[in-house]
Amino acid sequence: MxxxxxxxxxxxxxxxxxxxxxxxxxxxxxxxxxxxxxxxxxxxxxxxxxxxxxxxxxxxxxxxxxxxxxxxxxxxxxxxxxxxxxxxxxxxxxxNKNMLTWESDRYKKSELMRAAGLRIPKEFEKPEDVDRPVIVKHFGAHGGKGFYIAMDSEELIEKIESRPGEAERPKIIQELIRGTNIYPSFFHSVIRNRTEFFGVDRRYESDVDSSLNVYLSEDPTFTIVGNYPLVLRESLAVKVQKEGEQFIDATKRLVPPGLNGAFCLEMCVDKNLNIFTFEFSGRIVAGTNFFIPHSPYSYIMWGEQMSMGRRIAREIRDAFDVERIDEICF
CATH class of the missing domain: 3.40.50.20 (Rossmann fold)
Structure with missing residues (x-):
């Protein structure tokens, strides 16, 4: 070959x-x-x-x-x-290219995260049911573009009615958790039969993260401008790694043969260090881009420079060497 x-x-x-x-x-x-x-x-x-x-x-x-x-x-x-x-x-x-379908559908996303036993924010089927602050997200990966928040059902209904076509557009209404958002990335290796904790980032989201937003915007946007690194306290990293492993187990059951390669769980940690997982990405995320040539965790694991791009290529090289390419590509 x-x-x-x-x-x-x-x-x-x-x-x-x-x-x-x-x-x-x-x-x-x-x-x-x-x-x-x-x-x-x-x-x-x-x-x-x-x-x-x-x-x-x-x-x-x-x-x-x-x-x-x-x-x-x-x-x-x-x-x-x-x-x-x-x-x-x-x-x-x-x-597993079937993961792209699950990632693009927010209802299927929630189903998979529940199957993994992850704690997820409450979701509302109808705007009238909302009884707390929520964030509204559309389907697909668009870097947070078009997301918006509402404090209650009255404000949400008003915002939906003011946006042309919004009532019919596929979306999910999700409880807005108060806490710190973190975006841990992992790599699941079929060849080595392990889930590797790779690194953590946070996202800088246009005017929602701007100091001027308080004065200039009543309706902040969540379009991602860039990412920056974060190192977790180790007691929290232990919990995050466990949730990554639970997620992989769920993909094996619901999206056989399961996810392999890079993925990210999008989390919010509240003041009591409870972890809520509100999204996932079933492939490499842009938050790994600043971990070139390596992240703290990938260097600890490998003892050499290991970016996520290189980790993907290493898996392909290892699979090629032992004639197992068919197990990691579909």
């Missing part, structure tokens, strides 16, 4: 993925939109770049990229028709 190329699309965490692939000795291929190729080329980590007008053109490139393994990230959930990706795309995708 010929050693595969590593391929992704130019967005989200592409630099992380490609650098890691090169560190592990893979040839790299990037599919990017016109006007962005010079940015990616400037880093010297792309052996080949294919320019497209729209990312959906990847379906027409399958023969050209057939020798590759695709590494999905958040933009796959945001930009692709997942039915087409599951049924019309034959190039191997790293990880």
């Amino acid at each position: 010929k050693k595969p190329r590593i391929c992704t699309i130019g967005s989200h965490s592409a630099l992380n993925i490609l650098r890691g692939a090169m560190d592990e000795g893979f040839s790299t291929l990037l599919i990017c939109r016109k006007g962005t190729s010079s940015f990616y080329a400037s880093f010297g980590i792309c052996n080949e770049i294919i320019e497209v007008n729209h990312f959906n053109e990847i379906f027409n490139l399958q023969e050209q990229i057939a020798d590759s393994i695709i590494i999905p990230h958040g933009s796959f959930v945001a930009y692709y028709d997942l039915d087409r990706l599951l049924n019309e795309f034959d190039v191997p995708i790293f990880g």
